[in-house]
Amino acid sequence: MTEREQVPMDVVFVGAGPANLAAALHLKNQIKLHNEMVEKGLKFGKAVDDLEIAIVEKGPAVGAHILSGAVMDPRAIRELMPDFLGEGCPVDSVVTEDAFWYLTEKKGINSPIIPPPLKNKGKYVVSLSRVCEWLAEKCEAAGVNIFPEFPATEVLYDENDAVIGVRTGDKGIDKDGKRKPNFEPGVDILAKVTVLGEGSRGSLTKQLTARVGLDKDSEAQVFSLGVKELWEVPAGNFPEGKVVHTLGFPSDTRTYGGGWIYGLKNNMVSIGYVTGLDYEDPMIDPHAEFQKFKTHPMVAGVLSGGKMVKYGAKTINTGGWNTMPKLYADGVLLVGECAAFLNGQRIKGIHLAMKSGMLAAETIVTAFEHQDFSSQVLRQFDEKVFNSWIYDELHPVRNFHAAFQSGRWPALVNTGLQFVTGGMAWGFMPKQHHIPGYERMQQLAGRDVSGTFGPTDHVKLERYEDVAFDKNLTFDKVTDVFHAGVSHDEDQPCHLHVLDTEICATRCVEEYGNPCQRFCPAAVYEMEENPKSGRRELKVNFSNCVHCKTCDIADPYQIINWVTPEGGGGPSYNGM
Numbered sequence: 001m002t003e004r005e006q007v008p009m010d011v012v013f014v015g016a017g018p019a020n021l022a023a024a025l026h027l028k029n030q031i032k033l034h035n036e037m038v039e040k041g042l043k044f045g046k047a048v049d050d051l052e053i054a055i056v057e058k059g060p061a062v063g064a065h066i067l068s069g070a071v072m073d074p075r076a077i078r079e080l081m082p083d084f085l086g087e088g089c090p091v092d093s094v095v096t097e098d099a100f101w102y103l104t105e106k107k108g109i110n111s112p113i114i115p116p117p118l119k120n121k122g123k124y125v126v127s128l129s130r131v132c133e134w135l136a137e138k139c140e141a142a143g144v145n146i147f148p149e150f151p152a153t154e155v156l157y158d159e160n161d162a163v164i165g166v167r168t169g170d171k172g173i174d175k176d177g178k179r180k181p182n183f184e185p186g187v188d189i190l191a192k193v194t195v196l197g198e199g200s201r202g203s204l205t206k207q208l209t210a211r212v213g214l215d216k217d218s219e220a221q222v223f224s225l226g227v228k229e230l231w232e233v234p235a236g237n238f239p240e241g242k243v244v245h246t247l248g249f250p251s252d253t254r255t256y257g258g259g260w261i262y263g264l265k266n267n268m269v270s271i272g273y274v275t276g277l278d279y280e281d282p283m284i285d286p287h288a289e290f291q292k293f294k295t296h297p298m299v300a301g302v303l304s305g306g307k308m309v310k311y312g313a314k315t316i317n318t319g320g321w322n323t324m325p326k327l328y329a330d331g332v333l334l335v336g337e338c339a340a341f342l343n344g345q346r347i348k349g350i351h352l353a354m355k356s357g358m359l360a361a362e363t364i365v366t367a368f369e370h371q372d373f374s375s376q377v378l379r380q381f382d383e384k385v386f387n388s389w390i391y392d393e394l395h396p397v398r399n400f401h402a403a404f405q406s407g408r409w410p411a412l413v414n415t416g417l418q419f420v421t422g423g424m425a426w427g428f429m430p431k432q433h434h435i436p437g438y439e440r441m442q443q444l445a446g447r448d449v450s451g452t453f454g455p456t457d458h459v460k461l462e463r464y465e466d467v468a469f470d471k472n473l474t475f476d477k478v479t480d481v482f483h484a485g486v487s488h489d490e491d492q493p494c495h496l497h498v499l500d501t502e503i504c505a506t507r508c509v510e511e512y513g514n515p516c517q518r519f520c521p522a523a524v525y526e527m528e529e530n531p532k533s534g535r536r537e538l539k540v541n542f543s544n545c546v547h548c549k550t551c552d553i554a555d556p557y558q559i560i561n562w563v564t565p566e567g568g569g570g571p572s573y574n575g576m
């Protein structure tokens with residue numbers, strides 16, 4: 001039995017993303033405000049002692065594992081810090097021009113009308129990684145303890161299933177599970193309130209949800225995968241502050257997808273493509289969809305003569321309001337994207353993540369005032385969300401993504417109808433609930449896909465035969481992953497737990513053609529000939545992993561479990 005240090009805290013936040021950083025800072029501010037008001041007799045109640053607050057983060061530094069497009073709606077950050085620009089928030093550019101392109105295979109229409117959800121003039125193009133680094137500095141200045149390289153691996157419970165903190169990962173375990181000379185056991189961080197803000201498909205959120213059934217009254221979550229590159233382009237190719245969103249090519253009409261191009265300072269361009277992880281064709285490869293997107297003449301023109309400098313991939317929760325789980329249980333709150341705070345129609349979540357964190361912070365002040373950390377008090381978080389602008393924004397678009405599961409054209413009709421019905425569009429059409437993406441993947445049913453396997457030979461796929469992967473405009477996964485700056489110590493246990501590899505070598509070959517080789521955007525999964533058994537078996541190149549969680553989400557047999565690797569390992573998205 002490993003002896004572990006116990007570190008007592010009042011509140012522990014898991015994940016240093018926008019939701020938790022905003023929450024921790026707001027918590028410090030709200031305690032001060034609450035105590036001042038109580039002291040002046042402006043508020044009835046008791047003062048709250050200053051709290052010991054910890055944020056644990058699996059990356060080597062705050063921001064290293066943070067990836068987004070990103071255009072930031074400043075609504076939440078303005079509430080958190082009215083003079084956020086004066087305080088040094090590192091925005092890159094102000095959006096000066098919006099465009100919406102509908103792309104066919106060779107042509108495109110620059111739409112004269114911008115769909116209202118995609119109007120971004122006056123908002124800010126940011127590197128979310130930089131914004132988080134800056135927020136972390138503000139948190140530390142306010143007295144918040146931030147612990148990078150501390151991945152939380154387990155939720156700790158008391159005998160009544162109330163959450164009492166988290167355990168962090170051991171360091172110095174070799175690939176066979178044995179202790180190395182530098183072995184250091186993880187610690188138990190005990191807290192009266194634990195806040196999970198782990199981002200999309202959080203691994204602790206998954207554990208907690210399964211244990212206490214947080215999702216029993218919500219619809220199944222659906223996810224999308226965003227694949228992004230940062231390019232430096234010749235002056236004049238694409239103006240700073242211009243924001244383009246696209247629909248159409250290369251997604252087929254049964255697959256949810258769309259692209260973005262954002263103009264940054266110094267001739268930098270953020271470009272990416274989102275593919276719904278509820279696609280039907282198991283031969284789809286979201287990374288290759290993005291590469292194909294770049295070959296469209298209108299897009300290739302933007303990148304012409306330029307150079308790709310960074311790469312990343314991240315899943316997003318696109319299900320929206322109807323997929324939001326219960327946001328609290330005894331001793332715990334869920335904030336940000338792991339709790340579905342993302343507007344899939346606007347493809348925006350930073351402001352919702354921050355606001356959810358701020359409302360969680362206000363709930364925590366009440367919990368400490370009453371010294372009650374049970375659901376009885378923490379349920380106020382749910383009420384605060386319901387009574388906030390989060391509800392006003394997300395509820396009217398609650399059916400947006402579900403409609404895409406019927407295909408692009410019914411979805412666009414639905415999107416239009418939402419505006420006149422306040423989100424009731426499905427009242428006019430057959431009611432449809434979200435179906436988990438892994439259930440929508442179709443079996444090959446005898447379709448011949450021979451010669452199309454493997455992460456590096458996906459160019460042979462019929463769907464992507466026009467893509468050159470020339471390392472100039474289009475890149476194979478291995479080259480792209482190199483630009484994600486990924487590093488993991490190879491002498492550690494694999495953090496991708498494939499629960500039954502026999503399925504991979506038998507059923508999955510026949511039924512789906514091993515789609516993990518295609519849906520993983522980092523060439524982690526590979527079916528390799530085993531000379532001994534004479535069959536192709538799964539090889540997991542875990543050191544390439546960019547922590548996007550796609551495999552945990554999209555595997556049709558649900559036998560891949562992503563767990564945190566040793567602290568500090570993973571991509572390096574600083575500045576992305």
Ligand code: SF4
Nearest residue numbers: 520545546548549551
């Ligand atoms: Fe993403 Fe899974 Fe591939 Fe890692 S192994 S990059 S989490 S799909």
